[in-house]
Amino acid sequence: MKERHTEERNTQYSNKDGYIIDFISGKEIKGTPEEIDATQPFSKILIQDYFYTKDQIQTRPQWRVKSSPSDKNGNYPIDIAIFKNDQKKDEDLYIIVECKKKTQKDGLKQLKDYLKLSSAELGVWFNGNDTPVYIQKITKSNGIDFQQIPNIPKRGERVQDIGNFKRGDLIVPHNLKTIFRILRSHLAGNAVGTTRDEELARQLINIIFTKLYDEKFKSYEEIVDFRAGVDEEPIIVKKRIDEIFIKVKAKYKDIIEFNEFITLDANSIYYVVGQLQNYCLVDAQRDVIADAFETFIGYALKGPQGQFFTPRNIVTLMVEILDQTPDEMIIDPACGSGGFIVESLRHIWKALDEQGNKLNWGNLALNEEKQKAGMSKIYGIEKDSFLSKVAKAYMAILGDGKGGIFCEDSLEKPENWARNTQQSIRLNSFDCLLANPPFGKDIKVIGIDKLSQYKLAKKWKKEDDGFKITSNQNTEMPPQILFIERCLDFLQEGGRLGIIIPETYFHAPMARYVMEFMAKHNIFCLIDLPHNTFRPHNNAKCIAIFIQKNKPQQEKIMMCAMQEMGHDHQGKEIYRWNSIDEESSGELWDDIPLIIDEINHIKAQLPIHKEQHWIQTSLLHNKTLDGKYVFWIESQEVQRTKVYVPRYYWKKKEEDLGQFAEKEGCELISINDLITSKIITYFDGHGSPESENKGKGEIPYIRVKDIVNWEIYKDPTSKIPLKVYQEMHKESKRLQEGDILYVRRGSYRIGSVAMVSRFDTEVLLTREILVLRVKEQNKLGITPYYLLYLLSHQITQEQAKNKILIETTLPNIADRWRELKLPIHKNKEKIKDISERIKSAIDAKWSAIEKIQNIAKELGALTT
Template sequence: MTEIPYLTIPEGKICDFISGGFRHDTPEEYVRQNLEKRLVNELKYPRERIGVEVALQMGSNKPRADVVIYLEKLPQTQENIHVVVECKKENVSPSDKKDGIEQLKSYMSACLNCEWGLWTNGKQRQVWRRIKNAAGQAEFIEFNDIPDVSGSTEDIDRPKRNKLVRADGDNLFLAFRRSHEAIHVSDGFNKENAFFEFLKIIFCKIEDERNIPKPLEFYVSSNERISIDGQQSCKQRIEAIFKRVKSKFNQIFDSNEEIKLSPRSLAQIAAELRGYSFLATDIDLKGHAYEEIVGSNLKGDRGQFFTPRNVMHMAVAMLNPKLDEKILDPACGTGGFLVTAMNHVIAQLKKDWAKDLGKQESEWNDDEKKALQNRISEMAESSFFGFDIAPELVKATKMNMVMNNDGSGNILRTDSLLPPHLWEADFKNALAKSLKIKPAELSNKDSIGLFDVIVTNPPFGSKILIKEEYMLDQYSIGHGWESPKKAGNGEWKKKTVLSASPPEQLFIERCLQLLKPGGRMAIVLPDSILGSPGLGHIRQWLLGEAKIIASLDLDSDTFQPHTGVQTSILILQKLTPEEKAEEQRTRILRPYHIFMAVIDKVGHDKRGNNLYQRDEHGEEILIEVNETVTELNKTADGQTTVKSAKRFEKVPDDQTRAVPAVFREWKRDEGIAW
């Protein structure tokens, strides 16, 4: 077996994206590394044209510019610097006399042919262009952004559809933060209102991207952004898009709902987001950006902790949901599990689509892309369902689903633990319509087994106990059980209804009730359910209702920095009536194998900091990876050249990445078809 070449990285250092050298891991360096990734992967500048920590001769001083871009095919000297970038830590203000915008302008002035300058602290960003005015004097004009490698300034103001870029690194998250900061500065909304106003704008951005083949309308020119009339023009364009959004998503937005943001903040947000393709950007980058914003604005108080994305990927990959299966998360939160499952299925659909067309995705024309998007919308509308008790999280999930392709129609507000006969009429009607059944059929716990796949992380904890007798009575787990010693026959014996029960215990039973016979599910549970002697009745009951396919013991840091509760993921398959009848007749539990794994490395520590693999000396490992780099051709509008390149990257210390492949082999050996 060929060993993968690797380097090690000293403690407290990071590997520079451009130079490959080691630098101190600081907040300022975080800003710079994301900026470097943006220059290469989004704006398509070749690495060889970029300089890092470049000394500038300014009289007797030699300050260092954080990042520079040199003019093409010219000696890389100070006079041939075309772009200067200054990256600061978050608490440095643009107006700072020493490290603010004036420092950037002085650096630009010291470089004879420097035309562009960018200043950012991650939370704010300013771009300046140096020109000569009618009197021949240098003048600085504020712009939305620096140009990409083609040098076109038109795309800075109104990008063409084929020039929208996929976000890279944390750059979309940083753009979201800057957008939120603009709302905070200009409009003064509280966090929740600011969040939902911002999400209206995300809807408009996605709607504009989908409006093929019409020209993009989600933009603001540099001149518009800095003038009152221009800001108003930008708002009018986006309000026109929002009218279409309200028409398409009337289950999310009321017909009389309006964008309440000021023209000033709206223009700033348009400047931040206009160049990105939300539809093309990787699901994890969008998910990270979205959930960071959600988490800071919609913190729940019902035991809700967002599942880490690597854990969601693992669980969904193990369940392997397929086209035309009905997939549900009955405690959907912000929709992370549903989005992950939807994109898992979409990947299958795209693969089949490419096979049918006989060409790869990059070769599809607009009609083929639009036809696929229609197919995705149909699939998402009929296959994905999410319930949550919190109305703000229902709305957040709908928006998350739309941002990540579609499927917002079946995200519904309800208390999933309620007896079905107490479900509200609106909920019943909407669910029945999507499932193509009559609302009256959703009558009791025995009539709701309608889903093929369930994947969920229910709220849990002793602070949110379920105490209502009418709630508890519908669940076997909602009853007290006599221990085997008292029962005298080696089994737990069901007794009367409990006075209270934690919701996660009831969710196990409700999820199985919601599954079709033979359906499968993954559920995150506290370890007490699997190991506490006093909860043996739950395990006995569970073995009579489902096959335990897999048990995954998660590290205690999995949900940190929010909670250190020890959790596991159970993957279950609901028994069919025939299987249950056979076991009840013979009173013999047929033996079978269970896939078990202990996952003690989840890619982050208890503070939430990322962890990476280390060598025997404790130093982080860097492995060499091959990548394809897409470069814009300067002479051809929108044309690109794909080149191969090598770079070093850290390896996450994350065992969840390896589990699905091992599980897939185990399933094959066990004869499990899904």
């Protein structure tokens, strides 16, 4: 697996269904496709990248262009109106942006009509999917004419200033995903010679390298060569870009082949340069190359190879934790386009800046040390030849580290690597390693010769309370398992690694041998990555584990848990919820900066200890107070539970829920305590019948999806014959009215509950459904109705999120449902009141069901 960044989206959603918050006005508006895909993203670009202010932009209410001088109200609404100042007068209208979902031809015609009827000088047409078009109105003696321009000017600039940039004028981009999506759309529809995404990606990346080179080798006062002026011919711009690329190839001839050229046509190059020329990509917060590659290659081409890119904020967090120093040798054995190694280089440069400042180094000495770090301390291996070239070129341009990137299979026997790879990369020689290896259900490593290197490729058998290796060899293995062992092979004694692998290996009984293999070393940190981390491209829920090779297990393990990291399952940005005002706060819901703040707070309290990692120093000086997201767990406790998933131990969340329960007048009592006290008994579901029996009888077969809204749905297509029911049903598992059904396994349904009615006692339950039964007249006064309430309570449901762990891609609470603490009211009259109210509602529902069934019997064989 490679590095990937969260997709940059620009829409802030309202709590009102179907509505969003307008970025400019802050008003609640309908979330139409035009707003979400075009108006809101372009509004954000105007503010962040062109520096226009919200005071000089109007979106809501829409500014209207008059159809004639006598028109007092204005007949034509404008999607985005940009004024020369904040007075917002007709005569100060400067730029009109139209964002309608229509063809370019129709959109431009309408835009030109608006420009003719107004004082605006410039226009933009953008529908969110197709290429944005920028036009300038030119008033002549014989009428009005229009010309297309490469971009619009930034605030305070003139049209003629477009393309006349000094290196110091370039700005850090905020919307790279949007920009690259626009470029991809334009090139796919207009580039001459190729429209294939893979080839377009190669071409765009070559152009990006020319820009990076131009930025790196220009002083702040020099005019950049990577530019496209308003009146320049595209062929002139293409010639200038080709000349930069010749310099790139000359300087990095061992990376970019002599016969490689930028083959895009002049008009395409002119457009790409026009879109990128405002920005400084060297200083971009996101990995420019990975953003470009991912935007163009897409899921279809990346997926089979497991090339899902690690979000940049995750990369930054892992580098902060591993905390490489300038003296350490670093490697990423699955480096992709270079995200981990580039971030590691930046981290080392930052340390060198601090060291140079402290020791009064001059710029020459500092640059020598930085170049030395890039050339001799950082290494990467990548199996994909194109990606390895990209990583080489990226490292070469940023840090002259081109010689440290090799195109090899890290899992292959080292003696089968190329000679120059063997000379530069040896096992047991690196101090630090970061990796996000490829994984996916369809990716397998085969070949007995290759697999014979690995203990983890052997078959393991369960023995006593653990697993024991056998001499039998597997014929194929998932790469992520082998990468664990190979990453440890790369490290010298005491070396540190951070690696991302699926969560199933951190708790699932059948995968426990992998965890036991890792636990032979010192596990010093675990990060619980949100399930959305690699979505929408990959549904895997992952953990980042940090290991120190061949060192005894430290007393406490530092753990990091978070709820969100910036985007949802569709890749859209998500925002924190303001529960007081019941609306979105507008703040990106990314817990990672808060985790880094807590980590930096710990580091700031520590004395300098060159021979020891900062986490070990924290333990030595007892600086292990828990924060909200960073906390410390006794390693013996983790070894006892055999669960290495941080959210399972997230005490802060449980403490908050405990305080909430106290305010509600409740006491938290675990289900296990209720079982021990014999207030509750339980048993599993009956099992699953053969598929050939489904839909062939009258007995309902109840699956996870059938537990909804506190009742049991009887799917007529799943009913089974009575004979099958009698064979699978046991008297000890006979259902009774008032039993509570609890879903304990199944995607997104865990924690759903239903009450068994008098109509539901003869059904067959899948094993994923648990049956809970309340003892009558118990000492706490709990009734089945109250238990239904308790299991549905927010406090219980929130706890379950920390108990539900992922096996491959399927959530499972296993037996951890017993650990859930129920918020039981201390006042028994309150328990009685809640029970009676829920009983009344349930009785009414059951009465309605009975009436419907009677009608069905009277009127014939009806399906309800």
